[in-house]
Amino acid sequence: MAVDRLLPTEEAEDLLDLTRAIADRELAPRAAGHERDETYPEGLFATLGRAGLLGLPYPEEYGGGGQPYEVYLQVLEELAARWAAVAVAASVHTLACYPVDTYGTEEQRATWLPRLLGGELVGGYSLSEPHAGSDAAALTCKAVKHEDGYAITGTKAWITHGGRADFYTLFARTGEGSRGISCFLAPGRHELLTFGKPEQKMGLHAIPTTTAHWDGAVVSPDRLVGAEGQGLSIAFSALDSGRLGIAACATGLAQAALDAAVDYANERTTFGRRIVDHQGLGFLLADMAAAVDSARATYLDAARRRDAGRPYSRQASVAKLVATDAAMKVTTDAVQVFGGAGYTREFPVERYMREAKIMQIFEGTNQIQRLVISRTLAR
Template structure:
């Protein structure tokens, strides 16, 4: 069921219509097969890039769409409603472009950003390490200055698109302490860089998540983004926007589960009536719909604050928390609506339920979101 969206401009409404057309044709028709086979969707991100969907939130000067975040997130929701792994990968790509766009020099942006926004170069975000997830200040991967640039040594973890991405926003230590982290725009292929086998995940299996092993790999000096020691500032400046991306993906996933449950409840009969006409199940579906609508409202509120130049950090954490918790509950309830069929792979709701769980974890666990929100309340 297409969501009845209130778009800010006719151009934005046309963009949503285009997104739905592409998502129905290129994503919905392929998602089940690729996920069940754990098969990467070759060529898909180039199609999305050619349609202008991989640079929506960035300036036209470098090939972006110059769209408000409110619009970009609704595009992301539509993609995730057809294929959550692709929606998440697009969100991560957008996050990976942030460092260069916001902290790069004009020379760096002119050199690299157009290909990134056009989808000719798909990105990954390389912040986490095996011992450093939410605690980014404890990063151990080292970037040692040399006469020609930087030598990178260490291990990074949980990289979406790992081994497949053309570039990575890489965060590594150039000095001791929390102010010793720096950011690099690292190429996806360089001598001394290798990747582990894809993680054996519960969901989102078509797009790999891997560890990266940097064994003295060399990066040119112009690959440093911003100043040395500015890495955590760069990373944290992107996190609120990244959390909104996951909130939008979670909302799309929840919408897909709701649509599947409603369709089934309108067709399935029991005791002489459609099961949607039985009050107990009808009320369950009503609660699911309310959860989806509430999730959408929270991420749109945060996005509109961002677009207006207002602080949106607390609202971003609220949106990530509300939307991902809603996705977990709605997908679980969708399985319940379908009964035994919901527990089989003949229907997509079991996949939706598996995919929802990770959304409560990445881009900061929901426990971290509660910490952020409570600290904002204490100020």
């Protein structure tokens, strides 16, 4: 069902209407088939880019939508309610554009952002490594400076859109310690760049997640974003925004599960009554609805703080924690509402449940979110 949203402007309302129309036409009919067959949705991100949905929170002067984060996240939620994998990839693309917009030079912004924000180039975010996930400061991939640029050597892991993206915001070591990491706008294709076999994931099958192996590939000096050694601070500042993206995706997924459960409960009958009329089931659905509404409220609170220029790091962690835990519970309860049918692939709720799990893990596990929140309380 359509969510009753409180949007700041008529322009935002029109944008949400456009998003719903595109999502209903381009995403919803294709999601189940691609997820079942584990096939990539060719051309879909170009469609989203042409509609202006891949650069919404960035400046109009560079081809972005100039929208507040409050609006962008609700667009993302609508996409996720139709196809979570595509929404996650769109969120990652937005995250990958952040360093150039925020830390890039004027020349870098003018050169790269129009193509990035218009969806001509779709991006991935390459921070994690096989032995450096939550502990980003432990990464070992190196970028050694040469006359003609930086030679990158090492292995990166868990890259959404790996092997398919046109560019990667990549973090590599240029020195020692936590201040020895730098950020690069790395090309998506290079003769000395190879990708591992896509991970055999529990869900989000249509968008590949891979490792990347850099074997001395040289990137030009103008692809260094920010100063040498600034990479970790860039990564962490970007992750606050990325966590809000995942919170919105999780909320959209939970909303889809709730909608499916409510529809089924209104149609299915037992003991001569619709199952929604049995109090035990009705209360379960009520708790699911409350969880979805709460998740949405937390990410919108954080987004409005971000839009107002106020600190929002703690609120971003709260939103990511609350929304993804809610998605896991709501999708699990949706399977319960469907009973035995929910455990089959005939209905989408089993897929929703599988897709929800990863959202408690990426963009910082929920244990990391609790650590971030507790540290702010300790201060």
